[in-house]
Amino acid sequence: MSAYQHILIGLDLSTESQQIIQRVKTLFAQSSAKRSLCHVLEPISYTYGGDVPIDLTGIQNEIETQARRRLAEVGAELGIAPADQHIAIGQPAHEMHKLAKQLDVDLIAVGSHGRHGLALLFGSTSNSVLHGANCDVLAIRVKEPDEE
Incomplete structure (x- = not known):
């Protein structure tokens, strides 16, 4: 029997997601745990702060x-x-926490880029997921192309 019953895999769908x-696949190959996928899109209006006087709905829908x-x-x-494949719109850590509660997840797996300096100071999605989760979080170290 697996230590986990339901794993939520949070992906940003970048090339590093692979x-x-x-x-x-390696860690849970022999596990019977249910798996769900999650990708969170931040609304385009967050990026532009509502300062762009055009309707961005079509672009958001295409994304x-x-x-x-x-x-x-x-x-x-x-x-x-x-x-079991979920797309949410909002702030990534908040949406993953919400989805994890809704789905009764006991492990969230996310990528971690191992930031340093100012990037670490301002935080990361994996750090935010870790500090607000009501379940275990597995931060998988993602290597940049020049680190491999």
Whole structure:
């Protein structure tokens, strides 16, 4: 029996996400734990602070469509059903915490870039997920292309 019953895998869908996918496959290959995928999109209006006087809905919808396609590819690779693939819009750590509670998740797996200096001071998604989670968090070290 697995130590975990339900694992939420948080991905940013960057090229580095493949490292997280491979690590999850390796670590939980023999596990019977249910797996769910999550990708959180920050609203474009957050980026521009509402200062752009145009409707960005079409762009936001296209970004979401592309994210759903990519998440479906990852889901197929990991054998995760479409019903267990989630796209949320908002602040990544907050949305992952909310989804983890809704799904009764007992482990959240996220990538960590190992930031230093000012980037560490301002925080990271994995750090925010860790400090607000009501379950275990597995931070998977993501290597930059020049580190491999």
